[in-house]
Amino acid sequence: DEYYYLTVSKVDGEKVLRIIENPDKELVEVESRDTIWVMPHTDFEVKLGWATPPIKLDAKRVVALIHAVDSVKKVYRVFAVQLSLEKEGVVVEAVTPNYIMEPREPYEVYGDRPYVVFPCGLAKLSRNEILITYGAADYMVGVGTLDLEELLAELDKGRIY
Numbered sequence: 001d002e003y004y005y006l007t008v009s010k011v012d013g014e015k016v017l018r019i020i021e022n023p024d025k026e027l028v029e030v031e032s033r034d035t036i037w038v039m040p041h042t043d044f045e046v047k048l049g050w051a052t053p054p055i056k057l058d059a060k061r062v063v064a065l066i067h068a069v070d071s072v073k074k075v076y077r078v079f080a081v082q083l084s085l086e087k088e089g090v091v092v093e094a095v096t097p098n099y100i101m102e103p104r105e106p107y108e109v110y111g112d113r114p115y116v117v118f119p120c121g122l123a124k125l126s127r128n129e130i131l132i133t134y135g136a137a138d139y140m141v142g143v144g145t146l147d148l149e150e151l152l153a154e155l156d157k158g159r160i161y
Helices: 013-021 148-157
Strands: 006-010 033-039 045-050 061-070 076-086 089-095 117-124 129-136 140-147
Touching: 006 045, 033 089, 061 117, 061 148, 076 117, 076 148, 089 148, 129 148, 140 148
Parallel strands: none
Antiparallel strands: 006 033, 045 061, 061 076, 076 089, 117 129, 129 140
């Protein structure tokens, strides 16, 4: 169909590590298997996709930023999910009830791809402060910070029991 889905797959971890350790070697195909659907998009979205690397909370839980594209104007917005990494698969524990990023600044609204914020990079600056780099309308690179405690409080509002 015409939709994109948010999925997770298993890969050969040792093969991936060898590729990372030898980046100058030729391209190597990595086969994915046991793909599972993490969560569906809403009726007003046509696409969900992974954004930045996840934020590790503990050995089994992470927070991931997800980009969503609406079905009318094709605006890229971002929300967060808290995931539990279980033996059986990935469990969605919480979803922010509202988008946490959306195009507002002129450089996010106007550009080669209008109305896009697309987080790509993430670094933990301190226990609670996270640095995010993101594409702004495919024209500029934006940099922002995120307070982890505030994000977790928003996720608590969207807890799935």
